[in-house]
Amino acid sequence: MDAAYAFPDAPVTHIGVRSLGDKESTPIDLSHHLSxxxxxxxxxxxKALMKYMAQPGMISMSGGLPHESYFPFEEISAQTAVPxxxxxxxEEKSSFSWLWNLFGAPTRKTKEVTIPKRAAGGDMEAVQLATALQYGQATGLPLLQKFINEFVQRVYRPINPLTTxxxxxxxxxxxxKAVLTLCNHGEGILVEEYTxxxxxxxxxxIGVRPVPVKMDSEGMLAxxxxxxxxxxxxxxxxxMKKPHVMYTVPVGQNPCGTTMSEKRKKEIYAVCVKHDVIIVEDDPYYFLQCGTYVPKAQRTTAKVAKDGKDAEEAFIQSLAPSYLRVDYQGRVIRLDTFSKTIAPGSRLGFFTCNPMFAERLLRAGETSTQAPCGFGQALITSLLNGWGMSGWIRWLRGIRAQYTMRRDMCMDALYNHxxxxxxLRASSIRAWDGAPVLVAHKKGAVAQEKYDSTTSLFSIVPPVAGMFLWIQVHVYNHPAYDDLVRSGMSExxxxxxxxxxxxxxxVDNKVxxxxxxxxATDGVQPDIGEMGFNPAVKAxxxxxxxxxxxxxxxxxxxxxAMDVFAKQVVKFFE
Structure with a gap:
């Protein structure tokens, strides 16, 4: 298939050619990657007939579409938060101030959104139940397509001019859908060693197996x-043939919480160009980038953040660039979702990729999920268009602040216990290379300035994005560890x-x-049954x-939870 194939059912985001150092955006034919x-x-x-149905004056008797008068919803109204x-x-006046703001504050401002069955003036592209609840194209509502394209241009700024x-x-x-589009039975996918x-x-x-790649504090190692x-x-x-597809969660990586820098992404992209690999960038935590953790005793009062275009641009510039910013050949398929920024139950997200991949992914959607749920599309499209681009970016900035507090509270709880x-000295600790590793001991047990690694309990690298801490308990310091190894067990x-x-x-103590x-991506089938886990099978x-x-x-x-963990881990090592 021609790499310059024009994606016919959704607008293409023409952003213009941007240079990338000594590289220029040069989309190439990647059709040999299709399954x-x-x-x-x-x-x-x-589905191909639907574009004709929207033409003014068309009398359509071609599709089995229920008449909208039979839809029992005349309008949908919702009270939405303001951006x-x-x-x-x-300001953390108390440790619960943010929770009160989230769940109980009587002063929380809201705005009503009402979606009618028919839009005034007969505008077919407006958000209305007559079209949102009807069979539709897998490209989604036109206003949602428009908003998403503008958002991609504003925030991700892909250098491939044909991005859609x-x-x-x-x-x-x-x-x-990406796996079915790219992979055949018996192939492998490159993944982080934990994913x-x-x-x-x-x-x-479908017979596609993981091929693990080692990680450090930024995720996958080039x-x-x-x-x-x-x-x-x-x-x-x-x-198994050499893999030609890579799956990665580059920001707030699930489960390890690692975040890739632009430099690391360029290094990995160069390897993928060398070996002709497609990158699938799964990035649900992108806007939960919260910066370096600072212990509570060292934190100072933050300056009041400002609003406006300059503040929006500063926010965008503070985010680790997407792989789209280094993708000069069109070999990245980016996955975005509203699950972490609006609600998981919305079941709505979007691909960003070259038109050839988008057209094949569209074909996959037409005969499976079709368009996402009309209720969810209608509500989210109304919300986004009501807020506008600046309002949506303001909401994302606020969500980032909330998850930064949550990260800090969880880390603070570890410090408390x-x-x-x-x-960085303890070579026996399987920690991320070069990262500021925090090593834990029982509270008050260590008087010397530096730790004795033989009595440490666990280590952790505080995440700079996402929703997760990755804790490694130093089980090799357990009194029974050497005995188990001497008995014939592998380490x-x-x-x-x-x-x-x-x-x-x-678990027995309700944590x-x-x-x-x-x-772990060791190729062992991920089947845990009823938690009757046999570690000998998947060590x-x-x-x-x-x-x-x-x-x-x-x-x-x-x-x-940290109090329970502190008590149990101390007992565990005794």
């Missing part, structure tokens, strides 16, 4: 990615056995953290690792 299933997809004949609901630099967008039903659905387990589960049934691909041995890999100090299995024991103790084995990823989400618990609950 057999994708190449076999044809346009839905009935400046959340303070950009909230297409709606999907959330990022998990978007990734599932979002549903991404693996989506690919598993040199290890090149090492894996350069040394690919088809026979040693059981006949443990003696945490920065320590991985000994670590796994002890990690599972600690996880079970936390549920996600165990590391959920996220990798059990090396003391836990994912701790600070996204929904209250400050009181966070502190209580």
């Amino acid at each position: 057999d299933m994708s190449n076999a997809r044809i346009a839905s004949p009935l 400046d609901t959340f303070s950009l630099t909230p 967008t297409l709606v999907h039903v959330g990022n998990t659905d978007g990734w599932a 979002y387990p549903s991404a693996i589960a989506s690919a598993w049934p 040199n290890d990615l090149d090492h894996v691909l350069s040394g690919w041995d088809v026979e040693a890999r059981g006949g 443990f003696d945490l100090r920065e320590d 991985s299995l000994a670590s796994a056995t002890l990690t599972f024991r600690l996880w079970k103790k936390l 549920l953290w996600s165990p590391g084995w959920f996220f 990798k990823g059990m090396e003391g690792c836990f994912r701790v989400a600070y996204s929904s618990a209250s400050p009181e609950e966070m502190n209580k």
